[in-house]
Amino acid sequence: MTEYNIDVREWIRFALMDFDVALNEAKRYRPPIEIICYHCQQAAEKMLKAYTIAQKSALKKTHDLETLIEECKQFSPDFSNIKSNCVMLSSYVSGARYPSEIELTEYEMKQAIKNAQQVLDFTKSKLKELGHEYKEEL
Numbered sequence: 001m002t003e004y005n006i007d008v009r010e011w012i013r014f015a016l017m018d019f020d021v022a023l024n025e026a027k028r029y030r031p032p033i034e035i036i037c038y039h040c041q042q043a044a045e046k047m048l049k050a051y052t053i054a055q056k057s058a059l060k061k062t063h064d065l066e067t068l069i070e071e072c073k074q075f076s077p078d079f080s081n082i083k084s085n086c087v088m089l090s091s092y093v094s095g096a097r098y099p100s101e102i103e104l105t106e107y108e109m110k111q112a113i114k115n116a117q118q119v120l121d122f123t124k125s126k127l128k129e130l131g132h133e134y135k136e137e138l
Helices: 003-026 033-054 065-073 077-090 106-129
Strands: none
Touching: 003 033, 003 106, 033 065, 033 077, 033 106, 065 077, 077 106
8 A cells, every 4th residue: 555545545534533533422411512613624524635536636734625625626526515615614614613702503513524424425535546446434
């Protein structure tokens, strides 16, 4: 196995770990909504980066999901299908990372989970088309 394949697999693994944390935290009696939304954004970001790495593209050092979607669209225009999901998740990169006056609701948390799930599922299918297999379990 090449180092390149390990990198892709590691980015996928980290994306799935972020999403797993979000799902597990959402089950708590008083879930930390801001943290959950942040982990949803991070999961989407890392999965999109895995795709660009799989395409042998240089890794963009950005947290902006819209920028990452544009890069992914260079390889597959189908990524426009999840752009709206990414736009929604992008607001959590800094607003949920640090204390702020923004108060997120349980509804927004559920939407973040749904959006992240759609980005992950779509991107995993595109990675599979490229021959990148991975285990679902962490």
